[in-house]
Amino acid sequence: MAAAASDESDGFVLRGVSSPPGICRPRGQLSRRPDILSTGMRRAWVAVAAASWLSYQAEAKGGATGVGSSSAPSVSVDPSSQAANVAIYQVPFLMSGDRPPFSLFHPAQGMMGFDHDLLDAVCTAAALDCPQVLGPHTEAWASDPKGYMGAGLRRGDFSCASSSGNAVARKAGLIFSYPYTQPEAGLLFARAAVNWTGVAGKLVGVVLGSSCDAQAVRTHLPSAREPISFADGRSLMQNLRDSTIDAALLCGDEYATRLADNRTAVVKRIEHVSEGLSFMCHPKNVLQVELLNMGLQLVRIQDSGAFLTSLCDRWNVSCEFTRSPAPDGTETESVPSISRSAPSPGPVKQLLTRLLLTSLAATFSCSKRY
Incomplete structure (x- = not known):
């Protein structure tokens, strides 16, 4: 039993x-x-x-x-x-x-x-x-x-x-x-102290290997200059603060907000960069x-x-x-x-x-x- x-x-x-x-x-x-x-x-x-x-x-x-x-x-x-x-x-x-x-x-x-x-x-x-x-x-x-x-x-x-x-x-x-998250959106950041006039002719930085990479800039921001890639998001945003680049493109609200501060501001949002x-x-x-x-x-x-x-x-x-x-x-x-x-x-x-x-x-x- x-x-x-x-x-x-x-x-x-x-x-x-x-x-x-x-x-x-x-x-x-x-x-x-x-x-x-x-x-x-x-x-x-x-x-x-x-x-x-x-x-x-x-x-x-x-x-x-x-x-x-x-x-x-x-x-x-x-x-x-x-x-x-x-x-x-x-x-x-x-x-x-x-x-x-x-x-x-x-x-x-x-x-x-x-x-x-x-x-x-x-x-x-x-x-x-x-x-x-x-x-x-x-x-x-x-x-x-x-x-x-x-x-x-x-x-x-x-x-x-x-x-x-x-x-x-x-x-x-x-x-x-x-997909286990909502579709990714791309957030374009610029320096908060700069009067943003548009992406035309601007140098945009991206994170190598992300959904918001150089190809994403060519596709969604065709009037920008040829983008430059960085190894990670922290170095990308630091180069933006140091004025090495004019703008930074990051994917995902959760990730981007972790790296932003009061010296940067979102100037453009690109929806549906990926399915998630x-x-x-x-x-x-x-x-x-x-x-x-x-x-x-x-x-x-x-x-x-x-x-x-x-x-x-x-x-x-x-x-x-x-x-x-x-x-x-x-x-x-x-x-x-x-x-x-x-x-x-x-x-x-x-x-x-x-x-x-x-x-x-x-x-x-x-x-x-x-």
């Missing part, structure tokens, strides 16, 4: 489907490295959910573009082989320590910030190991005029980068998760991006949205709760919720959907029971 009680407490039941034991651990153990059996079983369960998620996404995209379900792209995922291949679940992330409030490094406290906390929650939800590689964002995207990815991403030093604007130029050779911040990954990491998307969805619905709302409020970030990339990659659509049913699902689709719902509940049942 004791063993039966233990099995019952370690699993859960969702419409008659029991989760495998060992998925959940008491809250006090969440910070510890899980045992191998628990990790393997949890990842196998998430892999099954990924198969359902990918199948659902393929059908949803086919319907959105007017293509029937029979023409939707087929996706094949082998849960058993993926659970055995630990490398699939290891997604090293590049994180810059110089982009507050999203990521910042403190000598005594280490890495912190919105992206640091969000990535931890997303990877936990998707059963991914996401070690952080600290370095400049230019290792992932260096604003190369030919659209080449950064040297670190090309070498394989990491698989993805956080705090990456989902911009058109980057989509040519990189893949993105759902996302996880930007190497094209070979398609499955990992889908798992990250699933993790983002789980975080969005955790505690009916209260968890993500609290995280966004804590770091004063304008979060995105509903949008995902459209099938053609040009616009946005609402992210399908787990309650949305596919049209006329067959027996296989019903089984996959059931397994997905089971996996979603398994991932978060710990917080409800401990």
Whole structure:
């Protein structure tokens, strides 16, 4: 009887489907490295959910573009082989320590910030190991005029980068998760003591590798002189204060306001420079991006949205709760919720959907029971 009680407490039941034991651990153990059996079983369960998620996404995209379900792209995922291949679940992330409030490094406290906390929650939800590689964002995207990815991403030093604007130029050779912030806006700063007469003929500085890079100036401020790039936002704004440049273009209200002071003033705002911040990954990491998307969805619905709302409020970030990339990659659509049913699902689709719902509940049942 004791063993039966233990099995019952370690699993859960969702419409008659029991989760495998060992998925959940008491809250006090969440910070510890899980045992191998628990990790393997949890990842196998998430892999099954990924198969359902990918199948659902393929059908949803086919319907959105007017293509029937029979023409939707087929996706094949082998849960058993993926659970055995630990490398699939290891997604090293590049994180810059110089982009507050999203990521910042403190000598005594280490890495912190919105992206640091969000990535931890997303990877936990998707059963991914996401070690952080600290370095400049230019290792992932260096604003190369030919659209080449950064040297670190090309070498394989990491698989993805956080705090990456989902911009058109980057989509040519990189893949993105759902955006987790509102669309980025560009803020053009000038010295407050100067009577601003317009950008024509002015020298504008930008941050190398940001969404508001030299190409953004050429596109949105064509009458300005050829822009000059700086390694980070602090050096950019200091050069503006020192009158080395006439104006400075920064992306994101949260980031820009951290660097501005009473010696600078916003003279122009450029809307929708990017779709918003996302996880930007190497094209070979398609499955990992889908798992990250699933993790983002789980975080969005955790505690009916209260968890993500609290995280966004804590770091004063304008979060995105509903949008995902459209099938053609040009616009946005609402992210399908787990309650949305596919049209006329067959027996296989019903089984996959059931397994997905089971996996979603398994991932978060710990917080409800401990």
